[in-house]
Amino acid sequence: MTVAPPTTLAPTEAQDPAAAPLRVEGLAVGHQGRVVQRDLTFTLRRGEVLAIVGASGCGKSTLLRHLIGLQTPLAGRVLYGSHDFHHCDEATRDGLRRRFGVMFQAGALWSSMTVGDNLMLPMRLFTDWPPAERERRARHKLALVGLPQGFELTPAALSGGMRKRAAIARALVLDPALLYLDEPSSGLDPVNATRLDELIGHLRDDLGTSVVMVTHDIDSVFAVADRALFLDEQALTMTALDTPAALLAQGPAQVREFLSRGRSARPQAASSSPMACPA
Amino acid sequence: MKAEVSPLPGPGPAEMHDRASSGTRASLISAGGTLVFFGEVLLALGRLLRGRSCMQRTDLLAQLDRTGPLALPIVVLTCFLVGLMLAYMGGAQLARIGAQALIADVVTVGMVRELGGLMTGVILAGRLGAAFAAELASMQSHEEIDALRVLGVNPVDHLVLPRLLALLLVMPLLTAFGMLVGVLAGLPAAVAAFGVPAAEYLHGSLKALTWTHLWIGQFKAIVYAALVALAGCREGLGAGRDAEAVGEATTRAVVKALVWIVAAACATTVFFTSLGY
Numbered sequence: 036m037t038v039a040p041p042t043t044l045a046p047t048e049a050q051d052p053a054a055a056p057l058r059v060e061g062l063a064v065g066h067q068g069r070v071v072q073r074d075l076t077f078t079l080r081r082g083e084v085l086a087i088v089g090a091s092g093c094g095k096s097t098l099l100r101h102l103i104g105l106q107t108p109l110a111g112r113v114l115y116g117s118h119d120f121h122h123c124d125e126a127t128r129d130g131l132r133r134r135f136g137v138m139f140q141a142g143a144l145w146s147s148m149t150v151g152d153n154l155m156l157p158m159r160l161f162t163d164w165p166p167a168e169r170e171r172r173a174r175h176k177l178a179l180v181g182l183p184q185g186f187e188l189t190p191a192a193l194s195g196g197m198r199k200r201a202a203i204a205r206a207l208v209l210d211p212a213l214l215y216l217d218e219p220s221s222g223l224d225p226v227n228a229t230r231l232d233e234l235i236g237h238l239r240d241d242l243g244t245s246v247v248m249v250t251h252d253i254d255s256v257f258a259v260a261d262r263a264l265f266l267d268e269q270a271l272t273m274t275a276l277d278t279p280a281a282l283l284a285q286g287p288a289q290v291r292e293f294l295s296r297g298r299s300a301r302p303q304a305a306s307s308s309p310m311a312c313p314a
Numbered sequence: 315m316k317a318e319v320s321p322l323p324g325p326g327p328a329e330m331h332d333r334a335s336s337g338t339r340a341s342l343i344s345a346g347g348t349l350v351f352f353g354e355v356l357l358a359l360g361r362l363l364r365g366r367s368c369m370q371r372t373d374l375l376a377q378l379d380r381t382g383p384l385a386l387p388i389v390v391l392t393c394f395l396v397g398l399m400l401a402y403m404g405g406a407q408l409a410r411i412g413a414q415a416l417i418a419d420v421v422t423v424g425m426v427r428e429l430g431g432l433m434t435g436v437i438l439a440g441r442l443g444a445a446f447a448a449e450l451a452s453m454q455s456h457e458e459i460d461a462l463r464v465l466g467v468n469p470v471d472h473l474v475l476p477r478l479l480a481l482l483l484v485m486p487l488l489t490a491f492g493m494l495v496g497v498l499a500g501l502p503a504a505v506a507a508f509g510v511p512a513a514e515y516l517h518g519s520l521k522a523l524t525w526t527h528l529w530i531g532q533f534k535a536i537v538y539a540a541l542v543a544l545a546g547c548r549e550g551l552g553a554g555r556d557a558e559a560v561g562e563a564t565t566r567a568v569v570k571a572l573v574w575i576v577a578a579a580c581a582t583t584v585f586f587t588s589l590g591y
Contacts, residue, residue: 103464129466137464143457147449157465160368 054116056081056134056213056245057102062111064094064101070109071097074272077264079213084239084246086256086279089266090293095249096140098266099217102247103137104128115213133161135213136206140221142198144190150177150201151186154208161209176204180234196227203234207244214238216248220255232258253297265290351470351548355478358470368467369475377480381442385488388441392433393425393492397499400424405508414508418518421500427527428534430493432579434485435538439571443546446477447567450550451560459551469551478543485539486532493531497523526591534582538575545571 055078063073071094079085087095100106102113104120113120115131123131144153154173158164164172170186177185180200190198199219206214219235220228236259238244250256256263257279265275265282267289275282275290283294325333361367404420450473453459459469497519504510546567553563 100460105460105463132464132466137461139457139461141456143461145458145461146453146456159370160465160467 054081055079056115057247058112058114059102060112060114062098062101062113063109064097064106065109066097066106068109070271072266072271072273073110075111077273077276079245079247080261081212081245082239082243083261084235084248084259086260086263087247087249087266088251088253088256088263088293090268091251093266093268094271095266096217099215099247099249103135103215104132133209134211135215136209136211137215138199138202138206138217138219140217142190142202144193144198144201144205146190148189149186150182150188150190150193150204153190153201154205157205157208172208173204176207177201179207180204181230195222196224196231199223199231200234203238207238211244213245213247216246216250218250218252219248220250220252228252228255229258231255235259251297253294256294257298263294265293347552348548351551352544354470355474355544358468358475361471362475367471367475369471373472373476374479377476378484381438381477381480382484382487385438385441385484386491389434389437389488389492390495392437393430393496394499396429396433397421397425397496398503400429400496401500401503402507405504409508414504414510415514415518417500417504417508417510418515419522421504422497422519422522423527425496425500426493426523426531428531428579428583430496431485431489431531431535431538432575433496434489434492434535435542435575436572438481438485438488438539439542439545439568439575442477442481443542443567443571444564446543446546447550447553447563448560450547451553451563454551454553455555455557455559474543474547474551477547478540481539481543482536485535489532489535530582530586530591534579537578537582541574541578542571545574 057079059075059077062075063070064075065071075098077085087098089095097106101108107121112122115134118127118131120128120131144150145156148156151170151173154176155166155169158169158172162169174183174186177183180203182197182200182204185193185197185201190201193201203214203216203219216235219231223231232255235246235248239246239259246259248255248260260279262277263275263279263282264273265286266272267274275286277286279294282290284291286294358367358369362369401417401421404424405414405417408414408416408420450459453473459473462469462472500519501512501515504515505512549563549567549570553559
């Protein structure tokens with residue numbers, strides 16, 4: 036397995052592993068007792084974009100569902116700070132949930148509400164901010180993702196790219212330190228996929244948000260990911276963790292083949308600004 | 315020349331046994347899931363009473379708006395037709411023994427005690443039970459319910475309670491309208507077909523209408539409302555994530571609600587009658 040050396044950890048995390056936004060130790064994930072992936076151990080560094088890649092059906096989204104608490108691990112631990120997410124009391128878990136935001140593959144915007152209400156619901160549930168403050172923050176987040184005109188629209192009125200941006204805005208409303216993205220560029224045309232990559236880069240570089248991104252899109256991995264974690268469907272475990280360039284150059288043969296075959300010539304974004312609103 | 319056709323290979327005894335046992339197992343799992351769901355709803359009601367529920371008042375108001383006024387016309391129409399039918403059928407039988415004057419009693423007791431609530435429940439099962447299941451199943455397939463869970467929001471508190479409470483609140487009103495319209499629908503039939511004076515019909519109705527019939531009718535209606543809401547929400551939340559899941563959940567919700575309503579109607583009728591009410 037190609038694993039980045041521990042010396043590359045940020046100084047704070049090297050001194051105190053609990054400072055890392057996410058640590059996974061010996062995790063085994065699966066459905067109804069059937070193991071899909073096992074022995075998963077990795078640490079997400081602060082301000083890092085970590086891509087989880089692998090063939091279809093290898094367990095990427097299943098791993099994500101375990102990381103965000105939608106499924107209980109078969110073994111191992113998911114640690115946010117020093118707290119084991121799956122083995123702490125409900126009040127602690129509620130607090131930990133506020134540390135991360137999630138963008139689901141299809142956006143998962145609540146269809147019965149406007150986009151603005153989608154963004155304001157988490158604030159209504161978890162803060163005592165007055166309605167005017169909630170609206171101000173929701174509009175700010177929508178502007179941040181390049182969707183300032185979306186507040187009053189319903190999810191059905193949005194294009195695929197806009198829906199994904201709105202979902203990222205909703206994931207960001209409580210200012211989480213960690214963002215989970217499930218297939219952010221799936222179903223998008225290359226131009227919009229590039230814009231979304233730029234937005235992810237902006238969130239990392241300007242806001243310091245750590246990102247875990249499950250993706251099939253190898254272009255996206257090379258564009259924004261600091262490291263990539265490769266899940267092998269045959270070995271049922273992670274077989275590589277390193278920078279995309281290092282994996283392409285020196286990774287296991289299977290990983291090199293996966294990464295090189297998955298690359299395509301994606302066009303540059305039409306706008307120089309990652310905040311530009313897609314069509 | 316006659317071609318020989320070999321019989322299609324059918325399932326052998328072992329395969330049929332396997333199918334039967336897997337069907338039984340699936341039914342037991344489903345029944346267990348329904349019981350667990352009922353328990354979750356009871357816990358959610360407990361949280362609501364203790365002020366610890368994340369149910370939004372606006373969601374309840376929105377559900378009240380869509381469950382009540384929009385269902386009223388179809389409930390009124392159905393109960394009118396059932397009342398009319400009851401008067402004709404009851405009148406025809408009573409006329410054979412010269413007891414047409416009792417048409418009002420038959421229609422009033424029938425509509426108030428049994429049919430008003432039953433017909434309203436059936437209408438709501440088709441209209442709202444199906445709608446609840448379709449909505450929640452669609453949310454399930456689009457990961458909207460996962461998005462709630464990730465926030466720590468209990469879907470039963472957030473999605474089931476508003477629907478359940480809205481139905482429990484509007485059902486007595488809808489049933490009262492249905493009962494009234496059903497009783498009044500018997501009037502033209504009694505007058506035109508059986509020569510009962512209008513005043514005598516109304517007087518007979520008022521005389522037959524007792525508080526016992528009224529509260530039993532309303533009690534049953536509330537039970538039906540709970541069953542419709544629970545069947546719809548249970549099937550919606552338990553739906554799969556594929557495209558067919560929404561349709562399957564909707565069908566199951568309606569069938570389940572109707573079966574539960576009829577079973578509850580039978581059980582409550584036997585129960586109250588055996589108690590002498």
